[in-house]
Amino acid sequence: MLAVWVGLAIVLVYLLLALFGEAVAPYSYTEQNFVATLQPPSLDHLFGTDQFGRDIFSRVVVGSRSIMGLAGIATALSLLVGGLVGVVAGYAGRLWDEALMRVADVLLSFPAMLLALLIVSTLGSEVIYLILTIVVVFAPGIARVVRSETLSLAAKEFIDAAHATGVPAHRIVLRHLIPNLVDLLVVEGSIYFSYAILIGSGLSFLGLGVQPPSPDWGLQVNDGRNFVLTAWWITVFPSLAISSLVLGVNLLADGLAQQQSNR
C-alpha cells in the first residue's frame, strides 16, 4: 500500500512541476552563462551546468512539461480511440469485430518502438504527429483488451435484461457497458502512460521526437552523452528524472492493478 502512495506522490510532484515549473526553476532554461560552463553540482547550480552554462536543475524542472504533456495527451487519446474501437468490435457484431481486430493484429505485429520510428519518420516530428504516432501504436493493444472485456460483459444477464426491457443499443453501451469498463481503462491507462514516457523520451533521445530548443529530458540525456565521462551530471539528472517518473507511474499502476484483482 505504501508503494502506491509513493508512486502517486512522485506522479503528482511531476504534474505540479509540469504546470508551474517556471516558478520553481531558479534560472531561465535558455539562459547561457559562458563563465560557468560544465560546472559540477553546487549550491548555485543544484544539478550543475551544461556546456553552455545553462542550469541543469532549471532545465530538468521545466523539461517535465514536454514529456508529461506528450505522454498524458497521447495516453488519454489512446484510451479514447482504443476504448471506442474495442467496444464497437465487442458489441457491434461479428463483421465489425473481424475487420477491426485484423487491423489491430497487423499493427500489433510490429515491435512498438519500430512502428513508432516508422510513423514518425514518415510524418515528421511535430508534437501533433508524435501524439498521433503513440495513439497508433497503443490503441490496438487497448482495443483488444477492451474488446474481450466487452464480450464477457455482453454475455452477462444484466445486459440481456436491459436488452429484453427494450433499452436501445446506444443506451446499453453508454449506461451499462462503458461504466463497467472504467476500472479496466484506469489500470490500462496507467500502464500505457509509463510506456508513453518510454517511447516519447526514446524518440526525442534519438532526435526524432521533441525538437530543440524545447527543454526535454530525452534530448538532454542525448546532449550530455558526449560528456558522460567528464561531466556526468548533464546526462545523469535528466536520466534520473525519466526513471523516477516511470518508477512512480509503475508503482501506481501495480497498486491499481492489485486493487482491481482483489475486488
Next chain:
Amino acid sequence: MLEDSKAFFVWYEGSTLMGQFVVRRLILMFFTLAMISLLVFGAVEMVPGDTAQMILGKQATPETLQALRVRLGLDRPAYIRYFDWVSAIVRGDWGESLVSNAAVGPLLAQRVWNSLVLGMAALLVAMPLGIFLGVLSGLNRAGWIDQGITFFTLFALSFPPFVMAIFLIILLSSWLRWLPAASLIDPDANLWESAQFLVLPVLTLALGSLAHVSRHARSSLIEVMRSDYMRTAKSKGLPDLTAILRHALRNALLPTISVVALNVGWLLSGAALVENVFAYPGMGRLMLQAISTRDVPVLQAVTLAAAAMYALANLGADLLYSWLNPRIRYS
C-alpha cells in the same frame, strides 16, 4: 492447381488436430506478412517529396528529375511498384541503397545477424536468471526475498534502455573501470574481436528482459501453488521440493514461453535505442541511419525484416506452447 488444392483439403481433413493448427497458423502468418508489407510500403509512400528529388537535390531541373523517375520506375502507379517490390523481395532481391548504391540484401543480412547475436546473448542471460529470480520470489511470497526481488524488477523496468545504457557506462566504465568506455566510440569493429564491446549492450537489454521474465514467472508460480493439484500433492505427503519440481515448476513455466516471444519485440525495440548508444552495427542502427539519410529501400527492408522476425517469433512461441500444452491447442 485444382487437383493440388483438393489433395491439400484431403490431407488437411485427415491430419491431426495439431497439424491443422499449424496449417491455420501458417496461413494467418502469411496474411499478416502481406498486410505488414502493405503498411510498410504505404507508410514510406506517404513521405513528402519523392525519391528522385531526394537523390538529385533542390537544384535539379524538371527534365533530369523526370528522366530519373523513369529510370527508377517511379512514374508508374503505386500498386504496380508495390507488386514489383514484393515480388523482388520474394525472389531475394531487396533493392539497392539510395545512398551507397550497394545491394540491400547482404547489408541487411549482416545487420540482422549482428542484432541476433546481441538479442540471443541478452535472452541467454535473461531467461535463466529471470526464471530463477521469479521462482525464488514466488516461493518466498511476501517474504523479504520476494519484496527485494519485486522492487529490483520494478526498478529495472523503470529505466528506458537508453537511460540504463548510460548508467551502466558511468558505473562500469567510468567509476569501476571494469570495461572500456571505448565501446561508446568504436563503431564497426569485428564482433568476435570485440566481445568486450558486447558486454554493455547485452547487459542493458538483458536487465529489462530479466525483469519481465521474473515478474511473469513469479505470478504464474503463485497461481499454480494455489491450485488443487498442488494441495493434493502436499496432502498425499510429497516432500515440498518434489512437489515443486515435479508439479509446480512444469506448469508455472509453460506460460513463460509466450513471454519469450513478447521479449523478442522488446529486444527489437530496445535494440533501436541501445544500438544507437553503443554505435553497435545492428538493425536498429541501420533503421535510424536510413531514416536520417532518407534511404527509402533500406528503411523499407529493415522494417519489413524486423516485423517478419517478430511475427516468426510469435508463431514459434505459439507452436511450441501448443505442443507442450495440448489443452489449448485447437483454439
